[in-house]
Amino acid sequence: MTENLTWEAHRPGRIEVVCGSMFSGKTEELIRRMRRAEFARQKVEIFKPAMDTRYSDGDVVSHDHHSIPSTPISSSAEILLMSSDIDVVGIDEAQFLDNGLIEVCNDLANRGIRVIVAGLDMDYKGIPFGPIPALCAIADDVTKVHAICVKCGSLAYVSHRIVESDRRVLLGETAEYEPLCRECYRKATAR
Ligand SMILES: Nc1ncnc2c1ncn2[C@@H]1O[C@H](COP(=O)(O)OP(=O)(O)O)[C@@H](O)[C@H]1O
Ligand SMILES: Cc1cn([C@H]2C[C@H](O)[C@@H](COP(=O)(O)O)O2)c(=O)[nH]c1=O
């Protein structure tokens, strides 16, 4: 774990990215970091794309049903408008937000705000997803988390879609996706 453990005491602006496949623990890790910031009496605000209505309209909810209140947004620019006077900004499901998010996160960090972004690094085809790759490039810290491959038990690296659809955005959970390792994904998608 490369989280900066001295952050609570010093409060430099920074960008942290938590990325990985579905079920890898991104949301749990985001909630953990936000709760620790609250214990440190930091003012926190969590955002998520309004279109992510999977478990709740308002809360960020993990697959294990841990939750934290959030503000749904339709565009990354709304984060800037709502972050004055905030110490720590959290953003979940950031792969669904527009590329303006990269500049927004930079602006916030340059103002001294700690920004924690969680999102899918790749879509179901294994292609880098939305603003996440660029955010990894400019981040001060990147944590890649891993689910367990449901076929063989090794570390998963990608989310395999198990329903018929070639839309990039398709909300879902275990009925629609399974985390697989490279080898099992290759076998599952071989024609
Ligand atoms: N194959 C799996 N590997 C690891 N965790 C899984 C798996 N399937 C379900 N889970 C559950 O998902 C939880 C992580 O949920 P969450 O933080 O919402 O992940 P993410 O945001 O990365 O999709 C784990 O604590 C575990 O209870
Ligand atoms: C791979 C992939 C996923 N999605 C959707 C499915 C879920 O609603 C979210 C990911 O949520 P999680 O917290 O990471 O489990 O994204 C998608 O729309 N397209 C994809 O390719």
Ligand SMILES: [Zn+2]
């Ligand atoms: Zn496997």
